[in-house]
Amino acid sequence: MADRHHSALLAIWISLISNIILTALKIVAGLLLASPVLLADGVHNAGDIIATAAALTSSMVSKKPADDDHPYGHGKAEVVASAFVAIILILAAFWIGIQSIGALFEPPGEENWLALGAAALSLIWKQALYLYTVRVGKSANSKSVLATAYDHLADVYASLAAVIGIGLGLFGDRLDWEWAAYGDPVAGIVVSLLVLKLAYEIGKDSVDILMERNVAAEKLAHYENLLRTEDQVKRIDRVRAREHGHYIIVDIRVGVPHDYTIQQGHDLSKQLKKLIMDFDPDVVEVMIHLNPWEERKLITSE
Template sequence: MADRHHSGLLAIWISLISNIILTALKIAAGLVLASPVLLADGVHNAGDIIATVAALTSSMVSKKPADDDHPYGHGKAEVVASAFVAVILVLAAFWIGIQSIGALFKPPGEESWLALGAAAISLLWKQALYIYTIRVGNATKSKSVLATAYDHLADVYASLAAVIGIGLGLLGDRLNWDWAAYGDPIAGIVVSLLVLKLAYEIGRDSVDILMERNVSVEKLAYYEALIRTADNVKRIDRVRAREHGHYIIVDVRVGVPHDYTIQQGHDISRQLKKLIMDYDPDVVEVMIHLNPWEPSAYTPHV
């Protein structure tokens, strides 16, 4: 768990430093080259700095141990940050869309090869960051790292739109294609829709976790299958499990023979907890409630 935490923090720190460098380069290049595309992309990247700082802060908070005020730990801090990133992406999507639509009604600007090169570097850099952070996010189950990865993906879309738009402008100048001068705003509109879709997916996942949605049906079914292998578990009354950021909490209610001693019940509880936690390393807590079972009784206890 400590190695996961270190890997996740490293990925977010790399993302933060990269976003700061890219924001400065894009805004500087946009001003020097008089490229509205790069300037807009740089302003958009500035929002990524805020989102990454939120992800970094939440990742550090989420690893704090449980305390009296937060007995289940601080894992949901990452989910809150993920929801915040979704809001940032929604704002970015609307901003890109509005700017792109407005550009359709303005005289097209002149593009340069330097601007194309800057946009291409940003595209490759962000693509590399996305691949790196999505792998770390999937390996660590960190919601804040995954949100950072999807934020990079949104930037990949934006940089790709800049490359296409600037490239079409340069090609249009060479081939006298007047329509090509509007390639950038058209690509920007498409990008805004893609970013909005990303924001919806991140936001939906965050809301589901905050509302304590059950884990997948397949995972619950496997938990039940494990419980059925335990000695002297006569009935499964209920199995629930919820994500709490980067870890899972499981709630189990089972029936055991009514004449068992407290020690026997305790041993069964320990066996069930070990079965589930050995199968799924993401589970950090298994809360088990034992109900009395009699051979003639079929009504589940609650």
């Protein structure tokens, strides 16, 4: 768990530093090259710095052990950061959409090859960051890293729109394609919709976890199958599990022979807890309630 948390923190630090460098690069290049699309992309990237900083802070907070005020740990700090990233993406989507729609009613600007190169560099850089962070996020089961990864993906869309828009402007001038001058705002509108979709998915997942939605049915079924392998478990009354950021808390109720002693019940609870935690390393707590079970004999009349 400690190694996974270290990997998650490293991924967020790399993302934060990259966002700072790319934001400065895009804004400076946009101003020097008089490229509105590059400048808008840089302003959008500035929001990513805030989102990544929030993800970094939450990831550090989630590592704190449980205390009297937070007996289940601080894992949901990552989920709060994930929801914050979703809000940043919603604002970015509206920003890109409004800017793109406004550009449709303005004279097209002059494009140049340096602006295209800067946009292409951002596209490649962000794609690499997305692939890296999504792999680390899934491996560490870190909501904040996954939110950062999807934030990078939104930037990939934005940079792709910039590349398409600037590229169409450059080639449109050479080929006398008047319509190509408006390729950038049209691509920007499409990107705004894609970013909005990403924001919805991240936000929905965060709200579901904060509302303590059950984990996937397939995972619950695996837990139940594990419980059935234990002969002392005579009945499965309920199996629930909820994500708490980067870890899972499981709650089970099972029926055991009614004449079991407290010691036997205690030993069985420890055994069931170990069974589930050995199967799923994301589980950090298993709360077990034992219900009395008594075999009923079938009475037949002669």
